[in-house]
Amino acid sequence: MIADSDFLVYRTSLGRxxxxxxxxxxxxxxxxxxxxxxxxxxxxxxxxxxxxxxRQSGASESLNLMIPIGRGSVHHECEMVIQLRKGGFRMSxxxxxxxxxxxxxxxxxxxxxxxxxxxxxxxxWTIAKVFPDSAVIGPWVAIEKFSNYLETPFALKVNGxxxxxxxxxxxxxxxxxxxxxxxxxFPLCVGDIIFTGTPKGVNSVVPGDLGVLTFGPIEFSVLWxxxxx
Ligand code: ZN
Numbered sequence: 001m002i003a004d005s006d007f008l009v010y011r012t013s014l015g016r017x018x019x020x021x022x023x024x025x026x027x028x029x030x031x032x033x034x035x036x037x038x039x040x041x042x043x044x045x046x047x048x049x050x051x052x053x054x055r056q057s058g059a060s061e062s063l064n065l066m067i068p069i070g071r072g073s074v075h076h077e078c079e080m081v082i083q084l085r086k087g088g089f090r091m092s093x094x095x096x097x098x099x100x101x102x103x104x105x106x107x108x109x110x111x112x113x114x115x116x117x118x119x120x121x122x123x124x125w126t127i128a129k130v131f132p133d134s135a136v137i138g139p140w141v142a143i144e145k146f147s148n149y150l151e152t153p154f155a156l157k158v159n160g161x162x163x164x165x166x167x168x169x170x171x172x173x174x175x176x177x178x179x180x181x182x183x184x185x186f187p188l189c190v191g192d193i194i195f196t197g198t199p200k201g202v203n204s205v206v207p208g209d210l211g212v213l214t215f216g217p218i219e220f221s222v223l224w225x226x227x228x229x
Contacts, residue, residue: 019191022049022135024108025178026125028171028197035200044173044197046182047125049108054135054193057220065133066227067205072113076205077198078156078164078213080149081106081137082175084194089187096179099188103146105154105215106137107222108195112204132227137193138213138220146216150174154215156201164201171197 026045027033057063067074085101108129115128143149155165168174173181175196182188205211207226212219 019051019193020189022051022054022193022195023047023182023188024049024129024195025173025197028173028178029166029199030170030172031200032198032202035202043181044178046185047129049130049135053130053132054137055133056137057139057222059139060219062221062223063136065136065222065224067109067133067207067224068111068131069207069226071111073111073204074206075110075112075202076156076158076163076211077108077110077195077202078154078166079106079108079195079198080104080154080166080168080175080215082179082194082196083140084179084188084190084192087187087189087192089183091180091183091188093176093180096183097176099179100143100175102140102142103149103215104138104140104218105156105213106135106195107156107211107213108198109134109136110202112202135193135195136222138215138218141216141218149216152216155213157212157214158203158205158209163203164199166199168196170199 024047028044055063081104082100083102084099086099111128115125118125118128150168153165153167156163205224207224209224211222
């Protein structure tokens with residue numbers, strides 16, 4: 001455990017803080033793990049996406065997103081997303097709680113059939129989770145301006161139909177617990193983005209689909225376009 005006085009900005013080898021990574025939590029809602037036919041783990045699954053696949057929408061903006069064609073179904077996973085304002089390694093729960101700077105809603109896009117094949121062979125999920133526009137987020141809202149975010153549902157509608165609605169209290173591990181857990185294993189940096197897991201209702205999107213994401217004061221839309229595989 002590091003002392004409070006050591007709880008400083010985690011700096012990169014370049015000597016400055018920056019957005020180092022996107023960390024995603026898998027199977028953090030029991031009902032979603034069941035819909036995929038997976039067992040519910042006692043500890044969440046953790047995987048990374050690089051910043052180069054991130055797309056961020058401004059307030060009330062519509063993002064044009066590419067989806068891969070010919071690689072099986074492309075699923076949306078609508079999730080509450082957190083940005084860290086403090087980094088650290090082996091953070092206490094208190095430090096983890098204080099590290100949460102801003103929240104938004106986003107999409108952890110997933111090639112579902114590819115993921116199933118990788119799961120069967122026990123391989124990393126990288127090619128099912130990392131492709132252009134596979135991490136989508138809305139505008140950040142500082143938690144001081146959204147103090148009841150843990151009691152606020154987030155949702156995704158596709159073509160006007162509700163696909164997913166998430167209640168942060170139903171997470172297996174709370175955001176604070178997720179951060180403390182990750183930081184047991186690797187350092188978290190200022191600006192790092194955390195996708196906190198998806199509730200049930202994951203489903204595929206195809207070119208031409210229009211998604212609308214909402215979470216408290218946040219609302220933005222996305223329009224999917226096809227791209228060659
Ligand atoms: Zn996810």
